[in-house]
Amino acid sequence: MPSCTRLCALLLTLLDPVLSGRTEDIDVVVFLPQNNSFLFSSARVAPALRYAQRRLQAEEGNFSSFHFHLHFYSSDSPNEALFAMVDRSCARKPDLILGPVREYEAAGVARLASHWNIPMISAGALAAGFGNKNSEFSQLTRIAPHYVKMAETFSALFERFGWRSALLLYEEDKQERNCYFTLEGVYHLMSEYPISQFPILEGDPLHVDEIVDSMNDSEVVIMCMGADRIRSIMLAAHRHQLTRGRKIFFSIELFNASTYGDGSWRRNDEHDSEAKQAYASLNTITLLRTVKPEFENFSLEMKSSAEKEGIYDCKDCGSVNMFVEGFHDAYAAVRHRLTRGHETRLQQEEWDRGDISHVEQNHRGHCGSGIH
Amino acid sequence: MPSCTRLCALLLTLLDPVLSGRTEDIDVVVFLPQNNSFLFSSARVAPALRYAQRRLQAEEGNFSSFHFHLHFYSSDSPNEALFAMVDRSCARKPDLILGPVREYEAAGVARLASHWNIPMISAGALAAGFGNKNSEFSQLTRIAPHYVKMAETFSALFERFGWRSALLLYEEDKQERNCYFTLEGVYHLMSEYPISQFPILEGDPLHVDEIVDSMNDSEVVIMCMGADRIRSIMLAAHRHQLTRGRKIFFSIELFNASTYGDGSWRRNDEHDSEAKQAYASLNTITLLRTVKPEFENFSLEMKSSAEKEGIYDCKDCGSVNMFVEGFHDAYAAVRHRLTRGHETRLQQEEWDRGDISHVEQNHRGHCGSGIH
Numbered sequence: 001m002p003s004c005t006r007l008c009a010l011l012l013t014l015l016d017p018v019l020s021g022r023t024e025d026i027d028v029v030v031f032l033p034q035n036n037s038f039l040f041s042s043a044r045v046a047p048a049l050r051y052a053q054r055r056l057q058a059e060e061g062n063f064s065s066f067h068f069h070l071h072f073y074s075s076d077s078p079n080e081a082l083f084a085m086v087d088r089s090c091a092r093k094p095d096l097i098l099g100p101v102r103e104y105e106a107a108g109v110a111r112l113a114s115h116w117n118i119p120m121i122s123a124g125a126l127a128a129g130f131g132n133k134n135s136e137f138s139q140l141t142r143i144a145p146h147y148v149k150m151a152e153t154f155s156a157l158f159e160r161f162g163w164r165s166a167l168l169l170y171e172e173d174k175q176e177r178n179c180y181f182t183l184e185g186v187y188h189l190m191s192e193y194p195i196s197q198f199p200i201l202e203g204d205p206l207h208v209d210e211i212v213d214s215m216n217d218s219e220v221v222i223m224c225m226g227a228d229r230i231r232s233i234m235l236a237a238h239r240h241q242l243t244r245g246r247k248i249f250f251s252i253e254l255f256n257a258s259t260y261g262d263g264s265w266r267r268n269d270e271h272d273s274e275a276k277q278a279y280a281s282l283n284t285i286t287l288l289r290t291v292k293p294e295f296e297n298f299s300l301e302m303k304s305s306a307e308k309e310g311i312y313d314c315k316d317c318g319s320v321n322m323f324v325e326g327f328h329d330a331y332a333a334v335r336h337r338l339t340r341g342h343e344t345r346l347q348q349e350e351w352d353r354g355d356i357s358h359v360e361q362n363h364r365g366h367c368g369s370g371i372h
Numbered sequence: 373m374p375s376c377t378r379l380c381a382l383l384l385t386l387l388d389p390v391l392s393g394r395t396e397d398i399d400v401v402v403f404l405p406q407n408n409s410f411l412f413s414s415a416r417v418a419p420a421l422r423y424a425q426r427r428l429q430a431e432e433g434n435f436s437s438f439h440f441h442l443h444f445y446s447s448d449s450p451n452e453a454l455f456a457m458v459d460r461s462c463a464r465k466p467d468l469i470l471g472p473v474r475e476y477e478a479a480g481v482a483r484l485a486s487h488w489n490i491p492m493i494s495a496g497a498l499a500a501g502f503g504n505k506n507s508e509f510s511q512l513t514r515i516a517p518h519y520v521k522m523a524e525t526f527s528a529l530f531e532r533f534g535w536r537s538a539l540l541l542y543e544e545d546k547q548e549r550n551c552y553f554t555l556e557g558v559y560h561l562m563s564e565y566p567i568s569q570f571p572i573l574e575g576d577p578l579h580v581d582e583i584v585d586s587m588n589d590s591e592v593v594i595m596c597m598g599a600d601r602i603r604s605i606m607l608a609a610h611r612h613q614l615t616r617g618r619k620i621f622f623s624i625e626l627f628n629a630s631t632y633g634d635g636s637w638r639r640n641d642e643h644d645s646e647a648k649q650a651y652a653s654l655n656t657i658t659l660l661r662t663v664k665p666e667f668e669n670f671s672l673e674m675k676s677s678a679e680k681e682g683i684y685d686c687k688d689c690g691s692v693n694m695f696v697e698g699f700h701d702a703y704a705a706v707r708h709r710l711t712r713g714h715e716t717r718l719q720q721e722e723w724d725r726g727d728i729s730h731v732e733q734n735h736r737g738h739c740g741s742g743i744h
Contacts (some may be wrong), residue, residue: 079508083487090462302475358499 001216026068026329027092027340029108031081031099034074034186036314040101040124043314046072048328049098051298056335064339075100082108094118096334098327102176103127106140107187114139121334123326123328127181143326145287150252151185153285154222158193163248165194167218169211169233171225172199178254179224186222194218200225208236218344224252230282231265231275240280245281253286255322261312295320398440398710399464402701403453403471403481406446408686411627412473412496412695415686418444418698419471419677423670430709436711453478466490468706470699474548475499486511493706495698499553503593515698522624523557525657526594530565535620537566539590541583541605543597544571550626551596558594566590572597574614578610582703587619596624599636602654607643610650617653625658627694659694667692670700 030049032042041312049070057068071094075081081100085260097113100106101124112118120139126146130137157163168186170179180199187195198214200206206229215221215237223230230251237243265275303318402421404414421442443466447453453472460466469485469693472478473496482502485492485561492511498518502509529535539556542551552571570586572578578601587593587609593600602623609615637647675690 079483079487083484086458086484111451112455112458115451 023065023067026066026096027094027097028068028070028096029085029088029094030070030072030327031084031097031105032072032101033076035076038101038246039321040099040327041314041317042072042074043306043309043317044319044321045099045324045327047302047309048298048320048324049331051301051305052332052335056332058341066335066338068335075102075105081105082112085109085112086119089116089364091293096121098122098331100124103130105140106130107137107140109367110140111136114307119334120370121327121330123323125329128185141330143330144255144322147181147185148189150182150285152191154186154250155190158220163220166190166196166220167215167219168195168197168224169221169223169225170197170199170223171202171229173202179252182224182252182254183222200229206232208232212236212240212242215242218247220248220250220254227264230352231267234265234278234282235271236273238274243281247281251282251283251284253284255287275288342351381481395437395439398438398468399466400440400442400468400470401457401460401466402442402444402699403456403477404444404473405448405450408689410473411693412471412699413686413689414446415447415678415681415689416691416693417471417615417696417699419674419681420692420696421669421703422702423673423677424700424707428704432711438707438710440707447474447477450476451480453477455606457481457484461488468493470494470703472496473695475502478502479509482512483508491697491706493702494573495695495702499624500557513702515702515704516627516694519553519557520561522554522657526558526622527562530562530592535592537590537595538562538592539587540567540569541593541595541597542569542571543574543601544661545574551624554596554624554626555594563609572601573577578604580604584608584612584614587614590619592620592622594622596626602636603639603647606637606650606654610646610653615650615653619653621654623654623656625656627659 008222030046032040032045034042036043053068053070072085073081073088073089075084084106085094085097093116095118097109097118097120100109100172101122103125106122106125107130110120110122110125114136118139119141121143123139123142123144125140125142126144128146128148130140130142130146133140139263154166158166166186168183170183172180183197187197194217196214197217198211200211211233221237223233234243234249237247237249243249265279266272267275302320302324306314306318384743392477402418404412404417406414408415425440425442443460445456446451446462447456454477457466457469465488467490469481469490469492471494472481473494475497478494478497482492482494482497486508490511491513493513493515495514495516496512497512498516500518500520502512502518503520504516505512526538530538538558540555542555544552555569559569566589568590570583574584575629596693597603606615606621609619609621615621631729637651639645639647670690674692674696678690
């Protein structure tokens with residue numbers, strides 16, 4: 001049974017109190033790391049979930065037959081989330097699991113969640129292996145576009161424009177390996193094209209001339225790394241006259257996070273003018289972001305929450321990246337569906353598609369989370 | 373804290389009933405696969421545990437303060453053992469875990485066992501990664517010689533006899549990969565020697581001339597594969613005059629199981645005489661096996677149990693391989709120690725060594741399991 005069918009089967013069961021007039025406690029267990037070096041740390045994501053909790057509580061008022069309880073657990077060390085889930089579930093199993101994000105942690109929790117038939121939603125678990133919904137991950141729904149999506153996007157672009165070869169330029173941190181996994185998907189899915197790779201170790205100096213030389217045999221250059229390095233490479237490529245149509249440049253803004261992507265050409269330095277010209281040849285692949293005013297409110301609220309909670313060790317805790325937005329939307333959507341029993345049939349069809357891409361999530365947001 | 377110290381700490385706690393005169397239930401959970409293609413299947417190992425149970429019960433009579441209960445669970449699919457342990461532990465956690473054998477299954481159970489401070493003993497979990505006792509595997513004790521032991525044996529032989537190079541000839545099944553993991557240890561530990569490898573895919577025809585050619589540059593040939601293939605290779609090497617001291621040949625009899633190793637030169641065919649001469653140059657690496665009469669009794673009992681239980685889909689279910697012997701010894705040793713409170717200090721020192729090699733187990737067997 002696909003993940004979303006199972007989720008909806010559970011939603012249907014949970015809807016019983018709506019019809020009977022009883023109220024029901026819904027335990028939502030959330031696994032997020034305390035370590036703020038992660039874009040999906042508790043300090044970043046928890047305020048978004050609490051925001052949804054407050055807003056939906058106010059909207060639902062006394063009409064809801066459900067009391068939602070958010071229980072936060074840390075998932076910093078590899079098995080912490082799995083053990084927390086095992087230890088807390090003897091008394092009462094959770095009704096819904098949000099997170100973890102990282103592959104290893106998500107895999108352990110997703111296997112047990114599937115064994116216990118508990119729906120689990122993550123804005124992570126991006127690796128291709130989680131895609132098999134008939135297996136040990138049957139209860140997992142992924143809310144964010146996983147790594148294969150990026151590969152499919154490039155594959156479609158190459159086919160549409162008749163490009164013939166690519167160079168993958170990426171930062172390799174040997175830990176999270178987000179850029180590596182993203183471009184690994186491109187490499188494998190587009191195996192019929194000649195594709196070369198140029199990993200740049202995090203912390204190593206950037207040898208721009210060597211990098212520019214490596215572009216010689218490729219029509220398209222796909223980059224995944226921090227904003228400053230993108231700027232240095234674009235400046236060097238411009239000086240070697242590789243911009244203005246000679247090569248096609250892409251920068252991937254992973255997770256809608258300021259850590260990755262092209263940022264801006266502007267640094268208020270002597271290269272600004274040259275960088276502006278170079279950036280005219282740079283295309284950015286990013287997630288679709290809504291322009292609805294509700295998103296602006298949500299974004300301001302996140303900044304204000306971070307300030308109120310006095311999180312001083314997290315520079316961008318008030319910013320809305322893919323994980324913050326994804327977990328908010330997932331929680332809001334499930335809650336919205338549970339409290340609007342009459343919409344269940346339509347929603348079941350939507351969930352049945354399997355993993356939910358961000359674009360689909362935006363579409364659903366119109367009637368769901370309301371922040372898009 | 374090393375695994376065995378933890379085990380003994382638990383043993384000391386459990387010894388309380390001895391002093392107080394109460395009796396205590398000891399729940400022993402055993403994870404073994406039902407699938408008889410495994411050398412450690414339930415049909416092979418469970419009779420050995422029941423044999424120990426009967427024999428020790430009779431020995432202890434009414435003097436024991438403990439009632440031991442064996443609970444068998446299957447561990448055929450990857451997460452079956454972990455889920456069974458989670459599901460059965462809400463009511464009461466087990467006091468001791470035996471198995472699983474395979475790396476993936478053992479890892480999941482060992483992590484949870486360590487989280488819950490439950491001692492776990494396996495005759496498997498042979499990979500080097502389980503060796504770190506300060507980590508997530510702190511409660512795991514391995515009773516069988518793990519893969520690194522084989523590498524250490526060859527390393528010592530090479531140093532003692534001044535050999536200079538080796539060829540690793542092994543069967544590669546791409547599933548259990550026992551020969552691969554065994555020889556991988558040799559390859560890495562002896563990295564200062566020139567070592568070449570020749571994997572032979574299971575099911576592929578044996579190209580003996582090509583294999584013999586590959587021996588040219590190596591002084592020592594180390595083989596890990598089935599008995600019939602060993603014989604074919606030894607015959608070919610003999611015909612190419614590589615025996616009689618020109619090369620040094622080793623055959624690894626993995627797990628003391630008839631599936632691997634040199635078996636015998638005799639096949640009652642026209643090559644018997646030639647094979648006998650060839651085998652005079654073949655050395656076999658096998659586990660030390662006791663010659664004590666108790667082992668003969670145990671072995672006969674295993675055959676008889678297999679016949680009584682009518683296991684028709686398992687040719688060698690009555691034979692005693694390393695897993696059958698290892699699990700029997702582990703259970704008997706722990707039980708013996710628990711019922712002989714006064715021996716605890718000595719035993720703690722022995723357990724404290726960490727993982728227990730089969731040779732050490734033989735030594736301890738004199739006062740422990742009694743079958744050596």
